[in-house]
Amino acid sequence: NAGVTQTPKFRVLKTGQSMTLLCAQDMNHEYMYWYRQDPGMGLRLIHYSVGEGTTAKGEVPDGYNVSRLKKQNFLLGLESAAPSQTSVYFCASSPTGTGQAEAFFGQGTRLTVV
Amino acid sequence: RKEVEQDPGPFNVPEGATVAFNCTYSNSASQSFFWYRQDCRKEPKLLMSVYSSGNEDGRFTAQLNRASQYISLLIRDSKLSDSATYLCVVNKLPSGGSYIPTFGRGTSLIVHP
Numbered sequence: 001n002a003g004v005t006q007t008p009k010f011r012v013l014k015t016g017q018s019m020t021l022l023c024a025q026d027m028n029h030e031y032m033y034w035y036r037q038d039p040g041m042g043l044r045l046i047h048y049s050v051g052e053g054t055t056a057k058g059e060v061p062d063g064y065n066v067s068r069l070k071k072q073n074f075l076l077g078l079e080s081a082a083p084s085q086t087s088v089y090f091c092a093s094s095p096t097g098t099g100q101a102e103a104f105f106g107q108g109t110r111l112t113v114v
Numbered sequence: 115r116k117e118v119e120q121d122p123g124p125f126n127v128p129e130g131a132t133v134a135f136n137c138t139y140s141n142s143a144s145q146s147f148f149w150y151r152q153d154c155r156k157e158p159k160l161l162m163s164v165y166s167s168g169n170e171d172g173r174f175t176a177q178l179n180r181a182s183q184y185i186s187l188l189i190r191d192s193k194l195s196d197s198a199t200y201l202c203v204v205n206k207l208p209s210g211g212s213y214i215p216t217f218g219r220g221t222s223l224i225v226h227p
Contacts, residue, residue, distance in 0.1 A: 033215070040122070042201070042219035043158070058214075090157060092215070101205075102148070103215050105157035 002026050006091050006106035013081045013113045021076040021109050023091030031094045032074040033058075033103065034066060036087040043090065049074055081113045117141055118204050120218035127225055131192045135221045137185040137202030145213060147178055149187050150201040152220065158201055161187075192225045199223070 007022045023032065030051050035043040035058075045058030049068040063085060065077045074093075078085060089109045094101040119138045127133050139147075147164035162169065164176040164185055175188040185202055202218035 035217070040219065042116075043217040045214065045216070048214060094215070101213070102160045102163075103158075103203075105159070107157050108155075 004091055004093055004104050004106040006089075006109050008109060009107065010110045011112070013078075013111065015082060015113060017081050018077070018079050019081065019111075020078075021089055021091075021111075023074045023076070023093075023106055024072055025074075025093040025104070026072065027093060027095070027104065028071070029093035029095050029104075030071075031096065031101070032068065033092045033094075034064070034074065034076045035090045035092065036060065037090060037108075038087050046076065046089075081111075083113045085111065086113045087111060116219070117206070117216050118202055118218035120202050120221050122219055122221060124222035124224050127192055127223070129192060129194060129225055129227055131225075132188065132190045133192055133223065134189075135187045135200055135202075135223075137187075137218055139183050139185070139202075139204045139206075141204070141206045141216075142183065144183075144204045144206045144216075146205040147176075147185050148203040148205075148215075149174075149176060149185075150203055150217075152199045152201055154198075158217075161200070189223075192223075194225050194227065197223055197225045 033048040034046040047066040052071040091106040092103040094103045149161040150158040151161045152158040168177045173190045177186045199220040201220045205213040
């Protein structure tokens with residue numbers, strides 16, 4: 001069972017470069033999320049999606065864009081990377097938004113912007 | 115003020131000890147509650163849900179006090195393998211009508227021989 005898969009696992013970017021992080025889930029989940037985790041800050045929600053073709057802003061959306069063209073994929077884009085975006089990025093999915101749903105996480109992407 | 119507050123620790127305890135973590139949340143509309151475990155440089159994984167009546171899973175006991183907006187996790191007979199960061203998670207209902215997991219910063223537990 002693959003679950004939630006993130007690509008790539010590691011990346012180093014130069015300031016101003018762009019990149020896309022891919023999240024794929026094979027559990028037919030409706031909800032998908034992108035979080036970033038920084039030391040001492042916990043996980044903070046960047047964007048989320050409640051279904052194919054929908055996206056919404058989370059707590060820290062600035063500098064990021066997302067797309068959910070297919071139900072199984074949720075893409076996170078950085079148009080012009082900044083050192084402040086150095087972080088560990090986690091994608092997660094859950095079956096519904098009914099409250100009791102468990103979130104399943106990918107293994108994370110460690111991004112360094114120099 | 116962060117919506118979900120936890121003492122970051124670290125809690126440094128010997129094997130066999132009992133340790134308790136607390137978590138407070140600010141949004142009274144929060145509907146469901148969880149504890150996740152995160153090992154170093156790994157993804158978070160669900161440890162247990164937290165129910166109003168309290169619930170137990172082996173050595174782990176979770177409690178919820180809605181009136182005080184307070185959640186707790188008790189670990190009995192600590193093992194070396196319990197060393198990890200424990201994340202308090204609250205599913206809250208934003209304006210869009212969907213429950214979104216909101217994470218505390220986590221509490222670090224170190225169990226030593």
